[in-house]
Amino acid sequence: MNLQEAMRVRHSVRKYLPKPIEEEKVMLLKEEMARLSAESGLRFTLFLDEPEAFTGKLAHYGSFTDCRHYITVVGAKGREEDVGYYGEKLVLFAQQIGLHTCWVALTYNHRKIKAEIPQGEKLHILISIGYGANRGLPHKNKPMEKLCRMEDSGMPMPPWFQDGVEASMTAPTAMNQQKFLLTLMRDGVTVKAKALMGPYAAMDLGIVKYHFEIGVGDHPFHWA
Numbered sequence: 326m327n328l329q330e331a332m333r334v335r336h337s338v339r340k341y342l343p344k345p346i347e348e349e350k351v352m353l354l355k356e357e358m359a360r361l362s363a364e365s366g367l368r369f370t371l372f373l374d375e376p377e378a379f380t381g382k383l384a385h386y387g388s389f390t391d392c393r394h395y396i397t398v399v400g401a402k403g404r405e406e407d408v409g410y411y412g413e414k415l416v417l418f419a420q421q422i423g424l425h426t427c428w429v430a431l432t433y434n435h436r437k438i439k440a441e442i443p444q445g446e447k448l449h450i451l452i453s454i455g456y457g458a459n460r461g462l463p464h465k466n467k468p469m470e471k472l473c474r475m476e477d478s479g480m481p482m483p484p485w486f487q488d489g490v491e492a493s494m495t496a497p498t499a500m501n502q503q504k505f506l507l508t509l510m511r512d513g514v515t516v517k518a519k520a521l522m523g524p525y526a527a528m529d530l531g532i533v534k535y536h537f538e539i540g541v542g543d544h545p546f547h548w549a
């Protein structure tokens with residue numbers, strides 16, 4: 326499965342099969358996490374067979390079922406956009422090797438998490454992972470015109486930019502808020518990505534930017 330496909334079939338999965346992740350896949354995940362940790366300066370850690378992280382009152386509210394594996398993302402404060410960008414790399418990698426995930430900012434049992442958090446850093450987010458009892462469902466989208474803009478409104482939207490925006494629309498965002506705006510600047514090659522007001526909107530923006538890059542593919546452009 327290539328990244329384009331992984332991006333399109335990925336949905337949040339909150340109901341899992343109570344089964345272990347095979348050793349080979351654990352190795353692949355750990356290699357990818359080590360690579361992403363080195364590249365980003367964030368710390369990705371995999372916790373296996375820890376069902377307590379999703380038990381208790383909050384789990385009820387977040388309605389996770391049989392979730393027993395998760396990844397923590399720890400790093401300096403202010404790195405939210407990078408957490409989104411590199412975390413989504415891991416999420417799509419997991420999808421490519423046949424695993425399902427969900428980004429989880431709130432609905433887990435905070436007291437049961439074993440992540441080590443050095444001083445000055447924070448636990449940014451969890452990513453639940455495992456074999457889904459289902460594959461999740463496509464989310465609702467805002468109309469495309471609410472999510473993107475041409476700085477030069479007289480210019481027709483180039484297909485590569487539209488591909489990028491469509492890919493961004495498949496990105497997971499906190500509470501499916503889609504609080505982002507992608508603007509193609511007048512020069513036709515610079516794209517400005519802006520997080521609008523909303524909880525976790527900066528993290529969402531990192532995720533959205535990664536999807537945009539996948540959607541655009543080889544066409545040259547750069548971020549503002």
Ligand SMILES: Cc1cc2nc3c(=O)[nH]c(=O)nc-3n(C[C@H](O)[C@H](O)[C@H](O)COP(=O)(O)O)c2cc1C
Nearest residue numbers: 336337428429430431432464497498499500501525
């Ligand atoms: C930063 C972030 C935080 C999230 N936190 C939670 C959460 O605490 N609990 C939960 O059940 N889902 C959480 N989600 C999942 C979103 O609700 C989900 O991505 C969104 O509804 C879109 O659905 P999709 O992922 O299936 O495309 C979070 C997603 C993101 C990106």
